[in-house]
Amino acid sequence: MKKVEAIIRHFKLEEVKNALTEGGLTGMTITEVRGFGRQKGHTEMYRGTEYAVDFVPKVKVEVVCTDEQLQSVVDIMMQAAQTGQIGDGKIFVSDLANIIRIRTGETGQDAL
C-alpha cells in the first residue's frame, strides 16, 4: 500500500478531488500547509516595517491507495493540479506498512 502526498494550489483542490473521485478513489485527507520553493513569495509592509513572506499557502492532499492504484492516482493528480506555472507543487510517494479502519478493525487493503 502506498501513501501519496501532493502539495498543490488551493484553487486546484476541487478539480483534484473530482478527478480522484471519478478515478474511483474513495477517500483522501487534506491539510492546510505553507510551502517554500521556487515560487517566490511577496513582501508586505506595515507602517514602514517590511516583511518578506516566503511561504505560499498550499494544500496537501493525502491519498492512501493500493500499489496497483498508485500510478493512476499520481497521473490523475498531476493532470488535475497542473497549471504549468512555477509553484504547481510536488507529489511524494511512500510505502505504508499497514492500514486499519477504526470503525471495523479491518486491516490492509480491506481498510480502504
Add this chain to the structure above:
Amino acid sequence: MKKVEAIIRHFKLEEVKNALTEGGLTGMTITEVRGFGRQKGHTEMYRGTEYAVDFVPKVKVEVVCTDEQLQSVVDIMMQAAQTGQIGDGKIFVSDLANIIRIRTGETGQDAL
C-alpha cells in the same frame, strides 16, 4: 521504529490522548485536517447559491513508537477512537528510518 497516523473525530481526541498516555506513550503530534470518505458532508446555501461541502473536519494524531509498541498503540487508538459509525477514520502505519531529539541529538529509540 514506526510512525502511526490516525485520522479521527475531534471529540475523540481527548479520549485517545488519555488512552495513549495511560498506555505509556509519552508523545504525539496532532494536526487539523479535513477528510473525504464514506461519511457524507453536507450542503450549505448562501443567498440561493448552493455549495456541497464534502470535506469533514478531522484531526490527525501522529505517534512515533518502537516496533514493539506498535501493536499496542494501534489497539489503544482503535479502541479509544471508535464509535462504530461511518467516519471513524483510519490508522496508517509506516516505517521510520530514524528519529532525532533536537534538544540532545539522541537518535533512534533513545530519542523518543
Add this chain to the structure above:
Amino acid sequence: MKKVEAIIRHFKLEEVKNALTEGGLTGMTITEVRGFGRQKGHTEMYRGTEYAVDFVPKVKVEVVCTDEQLQSVVDIMMQAAQTGQIGDGKIFVSDLANIIRIRTGETGQDAL
C-alpha cells in the same frame, strides 16, 4: 530519497528556514501542529471551569531531499532549532518511494 519531518518551536522557524536555504535546500513545506510531550502545557480557567491544555503549538517542517543530503539537512535543522530546553522537538526521517514535480512531470531526484 528521504523525507525529513521536524517538529520545532514557532520562533525557530525563521532560523531553520534560513539555515536550510543557506545549506542549499530549495524547498520545504510547513504545517501548524500541536504537540504533546515532555514539555508541559498550561491550565486555563474560564469563570471557574478549569481546562488543562496539554498540547503546545509547534510547527512541522517537511523537507524532502536526496539520501546524500540527509545528514546535512538533519544537522542543519538540529543546530538551528535547538534551544536546549525541553520541547525543542524531534526529527523524523523516512524513505520516499518517489517524487514527482507536478509542473513538469519529472520524477525522482530531478523533481526536487
Add this chain to the structure above:
Amino acid sequence: MRRVRCGSVLLFVFFLLLFPQSLFAQEADPATNPGHLTWMLTSSALVLFMTAPGLAMFYSGLVRRKNVLGVMMQCLFLMGLMSVVWALWGYSLCFGGEGKFIGNFDHVFLKGLTMGTETPGELPGGEVPDLIFMIFQGMFFIITPALICGAFAERMKFSAMALFSVLWGTFVYCPLCHMVWGEGWLYYGSEGSLLGGALDFAGGTVVHISSGVSALLAAMMIGRRLGFGSEDMRPHNLTYTVLGAAMLWVGWFGFNAGSAVAANDSAANAFVVTHLSASAGALSWALIELIFRGKPGVLGTASGAVAGLVCITPAAGFVQPMPALAMGAIAGVVCYFACGKLKATFGYDDSLDAFGVHGVGGTLGAILTGVFATQQVYPDGPNGSVQLVIAQAAAVGVTVVLSLVVSFVLLKILDITIGLRISQEGEVRGLDIAEHGEEGYIS
C-alpha cells in the same frame, strides 16, 4: 413546517387588514422638547445595539466555533421576531389599561398611540411621544429573551427557541412589565401594590431576574451539553466576548439612563452610577480572580463589568455614585462565586452563565436598591429602609415564582410537542450547520 406556513399567512392577513387604517392621530405638540426626544431616540438605538452587536458578540464568543452563528442568530432573529410581537400585542399587554396584573388589548397593532405628549393618563412616558416610549420599551422586549439564550446555548432547537421566546414574552414578560412599570401590582406607590410596591428603575426584576431564573430552569430542563465536563468547551473567541462586553457597557447607558424617559437629572444620575458600577464590577471581579485564580482573567473582568451593570440596573435612578461603586464591587464578587461555585456544586449546565450573572446580579441589585435608595437622587421616592428591602424582596419573589412557573409550563409543552433539543448528530456537528446550513468561518 405546516405550522409555520400558516403562521406567516396569518401575519400577512393581519397586515392586509391594517394598511389603510389610521393608527394614530398626528397632532403636533409644541411641548415635546427635542432634547428629550433625541435622548430617547439615542437610547433606543443604544439598547438595540446591546442585543446586537453587543450581546451577539458577548455570547457567541463564549461558545464553540461550530455554534457561533447559532448564537448570533438567536440575537438577530429575536430582534425581528420580538419587535413584531411587540408591535402586534406585546406593547398593549404591557402598557394598555390599568389592570393590576397585565395590560389589555387597547393598543394591539399600536392602535391609539399618538405623537403628541398630552397623552391620556394611563399612558406613561409623559416627556416623549407614546410612539417613542413604545419603541424604547420594545428594545427591552428583545434583549430579555435573548439573555435567556445563554443558558441553553449550543443545544436548543432554533424553532423551540423562537416559539419559547414568543410565549415567554407574552406570558412572563408582559405581565411582569405591566406590574412593575405599567402601574400594576408591583409598581412603587401605586394603589394596592404589594407591600407598597418596589423600585425597579430599568429592569432588575423585569429584565434580569426574570430572564436569569427562567434561564436556569431552561438549562436544567434541557440538560447538559454532550461532553459537558469532558470535552474542551473553552470559549472559541474571547476577543468577541470582550468587545461584546464593551458594547454592552456602552449600550447600557441607553438602557439605564434612557429609562428616565427624558434627558433630565434622573437620566444624568443613572448614566453616572451605571458607569461607576460597571467599573467597580470589572475591578472587583478581576481582583477576586487575582486572589483565587492567581491571575486576573479577561473573561472575568468582562463578566464583572456586566455584573456591575446588571446590579445597578434597578437602582440607577435612585442611588448615589459612591453606593454605586459599592454595588458594582459587591456584584463582581457575588457573581464570581455564583458562576464559579454554584454551577460546580449543583452540576447544571448554564452554558453562558445567564443565571449566574443576570439572575444573581439582578436579585442583588433589587435588594441593594432597597438599601441605598435615597430621596437626594429621586425626591419623590423612598429612602432605603428595612421596609423597602422587604418590598424589594417581595417583588423579587413574585418575579421568581412567575418566571419559574410559567417557564416550566411553556418548556414542558414545547418539549412534548416539538422537542427542545436538537439531535445528537446535530449537536456534534454544531448548530451552524445543523440548524442553519451555514458556517461561521471559512479558512
Add this chain to the structure above:
Amino acid sequence: MRRVRCGSVLLFVFFLLLFPQSLFAQEADPATNPGHLTWMLTSSALVLFMTAPGLAMFYSGLVRRKNVLGVMMQCLFLMGLMSVVWALWGYSLCFGGEGKFIGNFDHVFLKGLTMGTETPGELPGGEVPDLIFMIFQGMFFIITPALICGAFAERMKFSAMALFSVLWGTFVYCPLCHMVWGEGWLYYGSEGSLLGGALDFAGGTVVHISSGVSALLAAMMIGRRLGFGSEDMRPHNLTYTVLGAAMLWVGWFGFNAGSAVAANDSAANAFVVTHLSASAGALSWALIELIFRGKPGVLGTASGAVAGLVCITPAAGFVQPMPALAMGAIAGVVCYFACGKLKATFGYDDSLDAFGVHGVGGTLGAILTGVFATQQVYPDGPNGSVQLVIAQAAAVGVTVVLSLVVSFVLLKILDITIGLRISQEGEVRGLDIAEHGEEGYIS
C-alpha cells in the same frame, strides 16, 4: 502613478490657497435648539458608523479571506475620499442654487455656510446650522458609492474603484441628490417637477436605486470572478456579516430618522417604522428560507433586515407603523427572490448582491411609498394614490436611466484608460496582497 502625484500636489495647492480665507460667517443664532442639533450630530455619527464599521463588516464577511482587507479598504478609503470631494465641490453641486437638474458652485470649498439657522431660502436644513446639514448629507455621499463596491468585489482595481467613485459621486449622485432633495426636478411639490415630484424621505432613489443599478451594470461590465460557479466562494466570515448587519440596523436610525433634519415627530415616526420594517424583513426572509431552503439562514435573516431597511428608507417619514411591517415583510420576500433567482437566471456575478438588495429593495420602497404615504404622518404631503405611485415610478425611471447611462460612460472610459480589473494573478492571490501588500489574518 504620475497622475496621482499631480493630483495630490494640486490638492495641497488648493489647501494653501484657502487657509486664511474666511469661509463662513459666525453668527450665534439663539433659535437653534440644542435638541435638534444634538440629534443631527448623533445621526451624522450613526450614518458614518454605517459605512464603517457597519458596511465594512457586512461586506467583508461575505468575501473570501484573501480579499477581506480589500473590501474593508474600499469602505475606509471612501470615508476619506468622498468626504474631501464633498467638502470641495460635492455639497455645492447637490445643494447650491436653484437649478432644476444640478446645483451650482456657490458653496465649493464650503463657502458661505453659516452657523446660524436663519439661512437664505435656497438652503435646506432650516432647523440646524447649514454646516451640520452639510456634514449629515456628506455621510450619505460616502456610503452610496461604498454600496456599489459590493457588486464588483474581489476583482476590481483599487485605483479604478477610487476614480469611479469620485466621478460617480460627481456625475450621478450630485445631480440626483439635487433633483430629489435640492428642490429640483424630482422634488415633491417643487415647481415644474416631474409629475408633481416624488417622495423620497431618506434616499430610496438617491442612495439605493442609484447605487443598486450602477452596481448591476458594473458587475456585468467587469465580468464574473475567476472560478465563479466552480470554486468555493462561501462567505469567509459570516459572523462579521451578522455583526455588520446589526450595526447597519442601528446606524440606519440616524440615516432615516436623521433625515427629518430635526428631532421632531417626523424623526420619531421614521425611527419607529425603520425598526419595524427591518424586523419584518428579517422575519419574512427567514420564513421564506424555512419554506424554500428547509432552514432559516443566518445570512438570510441579516439580509432580510437590510432589505427591510432599504425598503422603508424612502417611506420613513410618510407611512405608519403597520404598513411599515408590511413593507419590510414584502421586501424580505422580494429581495430573497431577487438575490436567489435573478442572479442564477441571468448569470451575472453581483458578488454581494448590491443590486438584489439595494436596487430591488429601493425600487420596491419607492413604489410602496406611493401606496402607503399618508397625511396622518406627514400632513403637508400627499396620501397614497395611483397618481403618486406613477410619480414615484417616474422618479425611479429617471434614477435608473441616469445611473445606467452615466455609469456606463464612466466605466467604459476607465476600462479603456486604466482598466477596471486586476490581473489574473492578483485575483488569485487576493486583493489584500496584490493591491495593498497586507494580509487580513496572520495565524
Add this chain to the structure above:
Amino acid sequence: MRRVRCGSVLLFVFFLLLFPQSLFAQEADPATNPGHLTWMLTSSALVLFMTAPGLAMFYSGLVRRKNVLGVMMQCLFLMGLMSVVWALWGYSLCFGGEGKFIGNFDHVFLKGLTMGTETPGELPGGEVPDLIFMIFQGMFFIITPALICGAFAERMKFSAMALFSVLWGTFVYCPLCHMVWGEGWLYYGSEGSLLGGALDFAGGTVVHISSGVSALLAAMMIGRRLGFGSEDMRPHNLTYTVLGAAMLWVGWFGFNAGSAVAANDSAANAFVVTHLSASAGALSWALIELIFRGKPGVLGTASGAVAGLVCITPAAGFVQPMPALAMGAIAGVVCYFACGKLKATFGYDDSLDAFGVHGVGGTLGAILTGVFATQQVYPDGPNGSVQLVIAQAAAVGVTVVLSLVVSFVLLKILDITIGLRISQEGEVRGLDIAEHGEEGYIS
C-alpha cells in the same frame, strides 16, 4: 499579592464609610437644556466607545495572536480602574479649586457635585450638571493611559501596567488637565498663565502629547520585544485594526464635539472639522504610501485617519473646515514619516506607534492650532499668530517635560520594585496565557 489584597480591603472600607453620606445636593434646575444634556450623555458614551471596542480593536489587531487578549485587557481593565480612581480622587485633582498647577481635594469621592447647573464659579461645564461634566471628563482619564499601552505592548507586566496607569493618571494627567482645562497655568486667558496660555480644545496636550511622549519613554525603558527585527511581528488581524479605526473615528465625534460641553455652534464646528481632518489624513497617508510604498496600505489609511483625528483634537473648536482638511493632510504625511523613519533610525520599539501617531500628531496639532485658530469660529479666542504659536509651543514643552520627568520616575520605581517586564518564557508564550491564563481564539 499581599499588596493587592490590602488594597482591595482598603477600597471596601472606603465604600463602607461613604454609603449613607449625602454626596450631592439635588436641586432641579429648570435652566438645564435637555438638548445639551443629551449631547453630553451621548458624547460620554462615544468617548467610552473609543476605548473599547474602538482602541481595544485597533490596538489588539496590531499585535501577534498570542497577545490579543493582553492588549484588549489593558483597555477593558483601565475602563474599570481609571473610572474608580477618577471618582475617588482624579476628578478632584483635575477640577477642584483654583490652584495653578493641580486641583485640590474638594471633590474627592465626588463630594459636592450638584445636579443643577448654577454651580460655583470654580467649576467648569456651565451648560450641564457637574456630574455630567465629571463623567465626560472621566472618559478621557480612561483612554489616555490606554493609549500609552500601545508602546509597551506584548511585553509589559499587567500589574506594572495597572500601577503605572494609576500613578501616571494621578501625577501626570491630573496636573496637566488642571493646568490646561482647570483654569490653571496653561489655560488660555487665565491670569498669570504661561505666555498667555494655550488653546487645547479637546486634548492635544493633555491627552495625546502626554500619552505619546510617555509612551516613547516607556518603550525605551522597557526595551524591545524579543525577536524584534528578526521574528514575524506582522499585525495578526488587520481587520480588527480597520474596524477599530472606524470606531475611533465615530467615537471621536464625542471626544471633540463633546468638548464644547454643550450642543452649540462650537460643537457643530468641532464635529465638522473632526470629520474633515480624519478624511484628509486617511487620504494623504494612503497617497504617500502609494508614492513611497507602491501601494496604498489599509493599515496606512486607518493610521492616517487616526493621525488626522489626533491633529485636529486641540484645534477642533478654533479652526475652519478648509484648514482642517489641510491639518489632516499634513498629519497624515508627517505621522507617516514619524512611524516609518524615526523608529527605524533610532531603533526603539514603540510597538503600536503610540508616539509616532499620538505624540507627533498631537504636537503638530497643538502648533497648527496656533496657526489656524480664528475668531470666526471662536469669537472669544485669539486669531492665529506667531505669538500664539509660541504659546502653544510652550504648552507643548511643559507637557513634554512634565510627562517625561514624572513618567521616568514612576517607571524607574516600578522597575526596581515589581519589575516592568514579564519573564522571557511568558513573552514567548504570550501575554494571554502567561498573564491571564486564557486564549483569544480556540479553533
